[in-house]
Each structure stands twice: as structure tokens, then as C-alpha cells.
Amino acid sequence: DSGVTQTPKHLITATGQRVTLRCSPRSGDLSVYWYQQSLDQGLQFLIHYYNGEERAKGNILERFSAQQFPDLHSELNLSSLELGDSALYFCASSVEGSVGNTIYFGEGSWLTVV
């Protein structure tokens, strides 16, 4: 158990809908990262938050957004869902946001868009 908690574990929704994925980082970790993992691609970095502020953006679509709250939990919002958004979404956390900090992954949220 990495200490990173993600909910829900599984989610099935229809195209065009909006969902919110939630992540609680490890106790004491200030950084939260979101990754997308689909069958034909590896782990794609989406976005990084540090202590409530956006630090870096990766291949995140405009239909997707995220935030980190004062209690350090984070939410990833996915809207206008398409079939291609079906994937495993991981949250990871680390103590800081600086170079070389080990990141710890949660168990992921399986999103299926039908």
C-alpha cells in the first residue's frame, strides 16, 4: 500500500458526460501528479500540483482540468467524455515538487466511456 488513495476505483459513463476523480496523497506529501495509462500507450503525464499550485502541465486535454485543495487532496475533472478517454488514471504523490523526489502511485481509477 503506497498510501495514495484514489476514488472511485471503477467508473463507467457515457460519452459526453463529466466525471471527477479524487486523490488523497500520502500523509505529508505536498505534490500530486496525474497520469493517464491506456492500452496502447504508456504512462502519460497530465499535470502536477504542488501545495495547491499548478507546477507543470503535460499532455492534458482542454476538456480535462485539475485542482489541489487546501487539505492537499486533488481532483481531476474530465468533461465531454469521448470513447478514447477510456483509460486507467493514476494519481501519484511526493514529498516535494523538486527534482529527484520519488513519486508513489495510487491504485488508479478505471474509467470506461461507453
Place this chain on the structure above:
Amino acid sequence: GENVEQHPSTLSVQEGDSAVIKCTYSDSASNYFPWYKQELGKGPQLIIDIRSNVGEKKDQRIAVTLNKTAKHFSLHITETQPEDSAVYFCAASPQFGNQFYFGTGTSLTVIP
């Protein structure tokens, strides 16, 4: 940005044999290289990491080597066991931004 390539994509070994997975990176400024193991239905778990000021690191049956000049690093698993079967990912972290770039993964099967 950084580009990490990982080979092979699949690897089958007999129990007790060694397994080697190789990764190359493009950004010479990358200086942190973790390896993750992902079992079916679970999140990636860190198994070992190495920083650019070190050439090799060992932890029991697992070792990682880094060649900064050639920009490649490798994972070595000795005396493989069936529970080593999983997908392994390498990653590189550039000097700034703490953004991890992952390889495409290697599916390792250890045959009993």
C-alpha cells in the same frame, strides 16, 4: 522534452534465470532514474532508483546500472521468481520540473 525508450516490450525467462531491461533517454540533463513494477490491476510500485552521480545500485536480486555518456540505464533481475512477473517501467526525470517521463513498459513473464 525528454524521450525515454524501453526494450524489450516483452520478455520471457525461465525461473532462476536473469532478466535485463534496457532504457535510453535523450535529455542529458536528466539525473534521476526510477524503475517501477506494475502488477495486474495495481498502480506502479517503485522498486529501485538511481541518481546520475552513481553508476550502479543493488538491492538484493535487483540492480540498476547507469551510463550517462551513452544515456542508457538498465534493470537487472537475478534468480527470477514467478512473482517477478509484471510490467516494468523505467523513467527519467529532467533537472527541472520534476516531470517524470516513462518508458513504454516491459511485460516480464517468469516461467516456473
